[in-house]
Amino acid sequence: MIAVIDSNVLVAGLLSKRADSPVSRILAGMAAAEFRFAVSIELIAEYHRVLRYPKVARLHGFDDDQINDLLSGLILNAQLREPVSVEVAIDDSADVFLFELLAGLKAGVLVTGDKQLLNQAPNWSSVVGPGAFLGLLEFSSRP
Amino acid sequence: MALKQAAAERGKTMGEIIEESLEHYGVKTRVEAAALIALARERAGLDEDQAMHLGLEASRAARQKTN
Numbered sequence: 001m002i003a004v005i006d007s008n009v010l011v012a013g014l015l016s017k018r019a020d021s022p023v024s025r026i027l028a029g030m031a032a033a034e035f036r037f038a039v040s041i042e043l044i045a046e047y048h049r050v051l052r053y054p055k056v057a058r059l060h061g062f063d064d065d066q067i068n069d070l071l072s073g074l075i076l077n078a079q080l081r082e083p084v085s086v087e088v089a090i091d092d093s094a095d096v097f098l099f100e101l102l103a104g105l106k107a108g109v110l111v112t113g114d115k116q117l118l119n120q121a122p123n124w125s126s127v128v129g130p131g132a133f134l135g136l137l138e139f140s141s142r143p
Numbered sequence: 144m145a146l147k148q149a150a151a152e153r154g155k156t157m158g159e160i161i162e163e164s165l166e167h168y169g170v171k172t173r174v175e176a177a178a179l180i181a182l183a184r185e186r187a188g189l190d191e192d193q194a195m196h197l198g199l200e201a202s203r204a205a206r207q208k209t210n
């Protein structure tokens with residue numbers, strides 16, 4: 001299994017006070033390379049944009065160097081993949097790049113907090129919320 | 144030339160020096176990332192629902208969503 005972590009999970013994990021919340025555990029897992037996850041150039045760029053989003057930046061208080069350090073620490077553990085062109089019937093075409101990344105992965109799972117994406121996921125894809133993803137990780141690590 | 148000299152001084156190949164540097168960089172960035180995450184969580188102090196609400200807002204803004 002290899003995960004695609006939506007940027008909303010990244011932000012929520014960074015700003016959530018509870019270390020044991022699913023989003024916090026996922027972000028910590030990315031930083032510690034505890035599971036496999038994939039990124040595309042477009043997703044890395046989005047990670048950068050969400051961390052610089054004014055309301056988010058005000059809360060974490062990082063300068064550009066710290067944002068770059070954080071992203072470097074995460075991306076270092078990721079697998080950089082090429083998106084694959086796919087046709088996806090979802091309401092918002094701006095979300096398609098996530099499925100294009102997912103389509104190029106064997107046993108890929110998109111992890112998102114976006115209920116619209118969870119409800120509209122194409123049949124060929126696997127899209128789960130943060131809590132369900134942790135359940136999958138625990139299941140896959142069982143002997 | 145600096146890399147070649149460093150390799151000669153330490154009795155290692157240039158490849159080994161590069162590998163060591165990358166490993167050092169990786170360890171350093173992992174430690175830094177974990178420390179930054181802890182700092183941000185302490186500063187922000189949001190509950191999980193608030194944090195996800197803001198995460199969704201930031202994602203939508205990044206994708207220039209209007210809905």
